[in-house]
């Protein structure tokens with residue numbers, strides 16, 4: 139266990155002005171508070187906060203963070219309170235400890251939605267202070283290092299999975315590669331021990347066969363670079379088992395094919411030296427095509443910068459090389475933690491910009507959280523966003539937008555601005571018109587075409603990949619639906635009141651709010667449109683003296699309310715009306731009588747009056763509502779319908795049927811056939827017609843064909 143003076147020495151080593159007395163006070167306080175508590179390993183509990191603090195000294199964090207690490211379990215596991223911590227250590231530290239405690243509580247709850255909800259609150263709370271998250275990561279790292287002491291396999295499994303899903307990607311997003319690698323490896327050891335063992339065994343064989351190859355290759359690189367006048371440090375390392383495993387899985391290749399067993403970091407002083415070193419390496423050793431990435435000119439979202447390349451290096455071994463300056467190297471190791479240090483230093487205008495950039499993903503997350511609806515939705519997005527690789531795209535003005543792999547132009551539009559997403563109608567990728575559902579590739583230039591008349595389409599939700607786009611689309615559709623439902627609700631209420639001989643003015647409707655426990659008129663009307671409240675309830679609440687007959691039969695319904703034969707709702711049939719739609723496979727056509735069924739959450743579902751599937755609503759009279767077509771006879775609009783045709787199995791039968799339908803100005807949208815017996819076919823034909831008259835003409839013409847033996851409409 140690390141001793142008090144060791145911890146203080148480490149902090150003073152990088153921060154001579156650190157508040158030594160405060161660290162000592164926290165050390166003693168935490169030790170007293172945890173008292174005789176024990177870890178699963180049998181160690182005194184207090185060894186844990188010390189180790190967590192130690193991990194954070196590797197990231198060179200400030201005194202407050204180190205003190206927070208020492209105190210991080212005192213609220214959760216001992217009698218310590220916020221008040222006490224505030225009194226003893228100040229409000230800043232007390233709030234940091236409180237933040238860590240909140241996340242710890244999430245780990246203790248098993249219910250999924252609770253977890254996401256708390257995670258959400260936590261992220262919001264700590265968005266002002268990234269140090270909370272750094273302490274939590276260090277806490278998780280130490281718990282993973284000691285995971286094998288936990289006796290329950292289920293618990294070990296859960297913790298390892300959570301680490302893989304949430305914490306390792308989070309460390310990656312924050313740019314702290316060292317912690318990410320170690321977390322992944324420790325989780326990998328729990329989740330897939332056989333795979334890890336196999337990899338380690340093969341690696342050992344490989345090492346035995348090739349000696350200290352990492353050192354030899356590194357020295358060759360160094361020699362060549364120094365000979366060309368570059369002041370350089372070359373660091374060689376073997377990749378961790380998990381990162382090898384992931385690459386093998388992703389690219390479906392074997393260990394032998396994996397180029398990344400050896401990684402080398404070439405660390406120089408200036409950016410210019412990076413490109414010079416690259417030139418020298420590329421001159422002396424052949425490169426592996428497709429493996430060159432310049433993250434110096436195009437940094438990753440988390441602020442990471444380096445040049446990546448893969449060479450067929452000395453001894454014909456493939457070697458991955460990362461070239462970077464010393465400062466980039468620090469950022470790569472410490473990520474946000476490094477920015478945290480730079481932020482405090484003077485003359486850091488350039489660094490401040492980088493720092494702000496690092497937080498873009500965090501801000502996006504928070505924006506989504508503030509508008510999002512369900513916690514599960516959030517957790518799903520968090521996981522997706524963290525896991526995906528990224529693609530870099532550009533706006534026509536050269537603005538760089540980073541998106542998860544698989545992102546579409548709609549994601550791009552929302553990433554630039556919510557307004558741009560909401561109003562996008564089309565796009566050009568690299569100057570060519572492309573569908574909005576296209577998948578973007580690295581380096582694409584994306585131009586979004588907008589129209590103020592556009593609203594997000596529900597179909598977009600099916601192909602966007604970013605949480606930001608998805609929640610913006612859902613939000614917008616939710617709003618449009620509310621408006622549609624309210625409009626529909628007002629129409630229904632008005633007709634119901636008129637049928638009862640009453641007026642439905644706003645002031646009268648307001649009287650219904652109280653009795654129905656509604657606070658807002660639009661919300662009440664929208665609930666009527668959405669069918670979670672009936673117009674009869676509104677009528678009864680506004681006029682309590684009226685006794686509205688409660689009916690349960692369809693016939694009874696016809697005697698009051700909307701069923702008086704008064705047409706309440708007009709169906710234009712555009713099919714885009716969010717508050718009403720046609721029942722599946724019933725194919726109502728203009729010219730035939732239709733009826734609406736109020737369906738909670740969906741509004742009005744339209745059926746032809748003789749649809750067989752209507753029978754299920756017979757006992758539910760209050761849900762029936764009179765509707766009528768409102769389609770001008772000269773409208774160009776067509777409606778889908780379905781025919782069942784039995785025809786002779788002769789050469790040319792299908793051709794005759796199809797050309798007849800075409801002659802009548804209709805279009806076949808789908809067709810399937812089954813042979814009934816050797817002489818006859820059963821055909822199911824989906825076609826578009828203008829109205830019932832149009833369909834009737836087609837049906838009698840089909841009946842007139844000698845090969846056709848029967849024609850009937852098909853519907854549920």
Ligand code: MN
Nearest residue numbers: 186210211277
């Ligand atoms: Mn802890």
